[in-house]
Structures are given as structure tokens and as C-alpha cells.
Amino acid sequence: MYTGSDLGDLLALGVKPAGAALGVIAKQVAYPDLLTGIEDIGDVEANLEKVISLEPDLILMDSGGTYYKESDYDALKKIAPTVTYDRLPTFKRLLVMGDILGKKQEAEKWINDFKGKVTGLKGKIGVKDGETASVFIRLGKEFYVMGNSGFATILYDTLGYTPTPKVKQTLIDKNLRFNDVSNEVLPEFAGDYLFILMDDNEAARAAADSFTQELVFKSIKAVANKHAFYIPTKWNFDDPVTKERLLDELPKLMK
Incomplete structure (x- = not known):
């Protein structure tokens, strides 16, 4: 049980x-x-x-x-x-x-098999030393920034992306899994790569589409560089099965 x-x-x-x-x-x-x-x-x-x-x-x-x-x-x-x-x-x-x-x-x-698969995935994605990444999650109309938990563990612990200073200081160093922030300050947390977790339903997509038209979203560097990716919230778990399946899906999601 x-x-x-x-x-x-x-x-x-x-x-x-x-x-x-x-x-x-x-x-x-x-x-x-x-x-x-x-x-x-x-x-x-x-x-x-x-x-x-x-x-x-x-x-x-x-x-x-x-x-x-x-x-x-x-x-x-x-x-x-x-x-x-x-x-x-x-x-x-x-x-x-x-x-x-x-x-x-x-x-x-x-664990050993997983580590072997990660080596191949890094090559596919082309992660470079020092590149930063951030994870936002949209729940209803609110945005939250993720610390080193759930989906973010794949980015930081597995692939070797670096959290932005704002994410590290505000969340990771304080052992916070996530924290809500106003839309206006989201760019301060965004890294070279941005992953936005959201539910896969019509309301969530409509809310996301609305936000993408706002100037604050367009001002994010990762968005301008086409390094912003929408990720279904089903990947926001850190259990082994989710992690293993995510290794196969991440290259597709990042296209």
C-alpha cells in the first residue's frame, strides 16, 4: 500500500x-x-x-x-x-x-541506466556550460516560479542547466519548491531557456495565449530568442518513471 x-x-x-x-x-x-x-x-x-x-x-x-x-x-x-x-x-x-x-x-x-541515457540527451539538446534555465508554472491566472523541484530537477540536476541568480537566491537557497510572483517581475527570474508548465486544456491555452501578447512576456530574452517552451504539467513530478519518459519527450517538446 x-x-x-x-x-x-x-x-x-x-x-x-x-x-x-x-x-x-x-x-x-x-x-x-x-x-x-x-x-x-x-x-x-x-x-x-x-x-x-x-x-x-x-x-x-x-x-x-x-x-x-x-x-x-x-x-x-x-x-x-x-x-x-x-x-x-x-x-x-x-x-x-x-x-x-x-x-x-x-x-x-x-540509476546507472538513467545516467547513461542522460549523456545521449545532452548531445541531442546541446546544453552548454553556464546556460541558465527557469521554470514557470501557470495555475489558473497566476504564475509561479519553480525552485529545484519537479520538472526543474531534470534541468538543473540532470541536464546541468544553471538556475538564474534570482531563482537560486529567492527559492533554491530557501528550499522553496515554488513561489508566486507578479507578472511584472517574471523577466527577473527568466533564464536563457524558459519552460512554462501549464494544464493541457482550452482554458489554460487561452490564458497562455493572452499572456504571450503582453509586453512583459515579449520583453523576456528567452522569448525573443525562441527559447521558451510550453510543457504539460504531467511532467512536473520527479519520480523515476516520469523522469525516464521525459528524457524521450524533452527533445520533441523543445522543438
């Missing part, structure tokens, strides 16, 4: 849990094809009966999740042995999962 938002951690190790908290992520992830056969346990606190009915041998609980409390842990451990884990960077988190599930070799193999 798995309660976190990084279900791809388990799937990358060849483990499909009997149940997972799919209510939030099922329509957002880049791997809906892998969710078949996994029961949605919803909000754990409200669906303990569902958890009990699945008779889990082990429950994995994301202690970094914003919607889980100590009382949830106390309730879950009465059903089955419950192990909590911290919200770590992808590789470290995968190794922890490998230790917990007896899949350490699988975790190490995935």
Missing part, C-alpha cells in the same frame, strides 16, 4: 502496490497506463475501511506529504506494518525504497 505522490518510485522497481492514493495524481501523471490494477485508497484518513479491505502486508507512508498527519500513521500501523520515508531527491529516495522493498539492485541498476 502506498500513500505518497511519487508512485513511480515503486513502479520503476517493478512493484505494483495493491492500493495507492490516486485521487490527486491519477489524472496528472505521465504514466496512466501503469495504474491499471491499483485500487484508489483516496484520502487515507477517510478511507481506512478501503485500506483494511485490501489486506496490505506493508504500508508506505510519505512523511513529507502535506496532507498526512501523525494520527494517520497511528491509524495505519494498526492495519499493517507502516514505514515512513522522507521527501528526498529522486536517486536517494529510490535507494531508500530499494532497501525497504528488497529491491536495492534494481534501484542501483535504474
Whole structure:
């Protein structure tokens, strides 16, 4: 049984849990094809009966999740042995999962294979030393700037782009995953390459199209250089499955 938002951690190790908290992520992830056969346990606190009915041998609980409390842990451990884990960077988190599930070799193999694929991707994209990149995410009418989390980890940790000084000082150094900023100051956060995460629906596209006509957007250097790319929000996860699939998609998305 798995309660976190990084279900791809388990799937990358060849483990499909009997149940997972799919209510939030099922329509957002880049791997809906892998969710078949996994029961949605919803909000754990409200669906303990569902958890009990699945008779889990082990429950994995994301202690970094914003919607889980100590009382949830106390309730879950009465059903089955419950192990909590911290919200770590992808590789470290995968190794922890490998230790917990007896899949350490699988975790190490995935990491080594992934690093090999990254070398080829850098060549395709042509990342140069010192080039900066930024990630904006549009939620409704508001823009947020991403720190080193989700999709941004591929840019900074994997491909070697450098965060802009404003992103580093305002978000990364303060360990902020994202922060909302007014449209007027967005150019201050934008790097040589700009990636804009947005939902793939008509309302989101209309909002994006409207913003592209504003002078503040046109003043961004990456926009003028045609280095601004729209990315579906399904790629804003840092689990192994999403990362691996993103390696194949990123060259296409950057066209």
C-alpha cells in the first residue's frame, strides 16, 4: 500500500502496490497506463475501511506529504506494518525504497541506466556550460516560479542547466519548491531557456495565449530568442518513471 505522490518510485522497481492514493495524481501523471490494477485508497484518513479491505502486508507512508498527519500513521500501523520515508531527491529516495522493498539492485541498476541515457540527451539538446534555465508554472491566472523541484530537477540536476541568480537566491537557497510572483517581475527570474508548465486544456491555452501578447512576456530574452517552451504539467513530478519518459519527450517538446 502506498500513500505518497511519487508512485513511480515503486513502479520503476517493478512493484505494483495493491492500493495507492490516486485521487490527486491519477489524472496528472505521465504514466496512466501503469495504474491499471491499483485500487484508489483516496484520502487515507477517510478511507481506512478501503485500506483494511485490501489486506496490505506493508504500508508506505510519505512523511513529507502535506496532507498526512501523525494520527494517520497511528491509524495505519494498526492495519499493517507502516514505514515512513522522507521527501528526498529522486536517486536517494529510490535507494531508500530499494532497501525497504528488497529491491536495492534494481534501484542501483535504474540509476546507472538513467545516467547513461542522460549523456545521449545532452548531445541531442546541446546544453552548454553556464546556460541558465527557469521554470514557470501557470495555475489558473497566476504564475509561479519553480525552485529545484519537479520538472526543474531534470534541468538543473540532470541536464546541468544553471538556475538564474534570482531563482537560486529567492527559492533554491530557501528550499522553496515554488513561489508566486507578479507578472511584472517574471523577466527577473527568466533564464536563457524558459519552460512554462501549464494544464493541457482550452482554458489554460487561452490564458497562455493572452499572456504571450503582453509586453512583459515579449520583453523576456528567452522569448525573443525562441527559447521558451510550453510543457504539460504531467511532467512536473520527479519520480523515476516520469523522469525516464521525459528524457524521450524533452527533445520533441523543445522543438
